[in-house]
Amino acid sequence: MLVGEILTESPRITVFDYNETEVNEKEVESVDGYLPFVDKSSVTWINISSLQDVELIRSMAESVGLHPLVLEDILDTDHRPKLEDYGDYIYTVLKMIRLNESGDEMITEQVSLVLGKGFVLSFQERDGDVFEPIRDRIRAAKGRIRKMGADYLAHSLLDAIVDGYFVVLENRAEQIEMLEDELISFPSPKTLQGLYRLKRDGLFLRRSIWPVRELAASLERIESPLVSESLHAYLRDLYDHTIQAIDTTETFRDMLSGMLDTYLSSQSNRMNEVMKVLTIIATIFIPLSFVAGVYGMNFKFMPELGWRWGYFAALGVMAAVALGMLVFIKRRKWL
Numbered sequence: 192m193l194v195g196e197i198l199t200e201s202p203r204i205t206v207f208d209y210n211e212t213e214v215n216e217k218e219v220e221s222v223d224g225y226l227p228f229v230d231k232s233s234v235t236w237i238n239i240s241s242l243q244d245v246e247l248i249r250s251m252a253e254s255v256g257l258h259p260l261v262l263e264d265i266l267d268t269d270h271r272p273k274l275e276d277y278g279d280y281i282y283t284v285l286k287m288i289r290l291n292e293s294g295d296e297m298i299t300e301q302v303s304l305v306l307g308k309g310f311v312l313s314f315q316e317r318d319g320d321v322f323e324p325i326r327d328r329i330r331a332a333k334g335r336i337r338k339m340g341a342d343y344l345a346h347s348l349l350d351a352i353v354d355g356y357f358v359v360l361e362n363r364a365e366q367i368e369m370l371e372d373e374l375i376s377f378p379s380p381k382t383l384q385g386l387y388r389l390k391r392d393g394l395f396l397r398r399s400i401w402p403v404r405e406l407a408a409s410l411e412r413i414e415s416p417l418v419s420e421s422l423h424a425y426l427r428d429l430y431d432h433t434i435q436a437i438d439t440t441e442t443f444r445d446m447l448s449g450m451l452d453t454y455l456s457s458q459s460n461r462m463n464e465v466m467k468v469l470t471i472i473a474t475i476f477i478p479l480s481f482v483a484g485v486y487g488m489n490f491k492f493m494p495e496l497g498w499r500w501g502y503f504a505a506l507g508v509m510a511a512v513a514l515g516m517l518v519f520i521k522r523r524k525w526l
Contacts, residue, residue, distance in 0.1 A: 202241035203318060207329055208233050211337050214329055221247070234341045235310040236329075240318040242266060248314070255280070255307060265314050268301040272402035274409045280307040281345075281417055283406060286399040287352045288359050289321055297359060297392065299399070302352065306345040306417055313348060321355040322348060342418050346425050349407070353429060356400055356436045360443070363389060363396075367446060378454050386454060390447050397440045404433045471525065475516050479509045 208215040210233045242248060245266065252262040261282050264270055272285035287302045300316035313322075325347050328336050336347060366389060373382050410418070411426040418426075486493070486505055495501040 202244045205238045207236040238313045240315045265303045272406050274406045289355050311341050311344050321351045342422050353432045360439050393443050400436050407433050475513050478512050
């Protein structure tokens with residue numbers, strides 16, 4: 192049973208079977224279509240781009256002898272990244288994160304990889320991935336991939352996923368820089384929303400990338416005939432890339448926390464400035480209100496009540512008091 196987001200995409204199975212001299216690329220529809228490619232004289236990469244057809248996934252798992260618990264993990268898309276060695280094969284699961292076409296949202300899916308003797312199985316939640324450069328290298332025989340075994344292919348897939356993290360992190364770095372400029376010039380509630388969105392994305396990236404460090408370290412230390420000694424240098428490089436991605440997420444986390452504190456401080460300072468101006472205005476008008484209140488009382492016998500210039504004199508006194516208080520406030524540097 193599939194656990195996780197229910198998608199409507201139909202599964203697509205692609206097969207790459209290659210050696211140093213030739214490559215066979217094919218799209219099949221059933222288990223019978225890819226079984227002829229699984230042999231020991233070439234490297235076979237079978238990728239399925241959807242988990243909706245549970246029976247198809249079960250048939251594929253049974254055809255290569257996967258444990259029922261591995262099948263259960265493949266169909267559970269909420270797993271924490273991990274690595275498990277079953278002797279005849281190595282199972283890894285991690286999150287693949289990439290950007291949509293507009294570059295403003297992250298597309299996240301779980302990817303399960305099974306490394307066996309001469310083959311690699313990859314299971315994705317949906318079509319579209321970060322593996323296209325690897326496919327191009329296989330087709331064009333670029334680099335070492337056609338000369339190496341299935342373990343190097345598995346490493347290349349893992350490395351492509353980790354490199355995809357840097358693309359997302361660079362995009363988030365650009366958004367952080369834009370928010371910094373906005374924060375300095377004129378922060379607004381929209382700025383706060385952007386900060387919280389980036390903090391949420393950063394927390395998700397941290398949860399997704401941190402366990403990959405353990406996965407890469409375990410793969411480097413693993414004692415399995417499926418992983419050759421010559422691959423250890425590449426696995427150390429994968430581990431270093433993971434550490435670099437983790438450091439970047441931690442840096443962004445600290446920056447966003449500092450920016451949030453700066454936003455709250457700026458809003459508090461703006462409020463204090465507003466309150467200071469209002470307080471000064473109220474302070475100036477208090478004596479004016481006193482004078483107006485005294486002469487607004489309805490007593491019959493009041494000084495200057497019947498004086499012809501009394502109204503103008505009262506206004507002059509109030510203006511003089513206001514001006515005097517303004518000068519006093521200026522000298523005290525309260526304004």
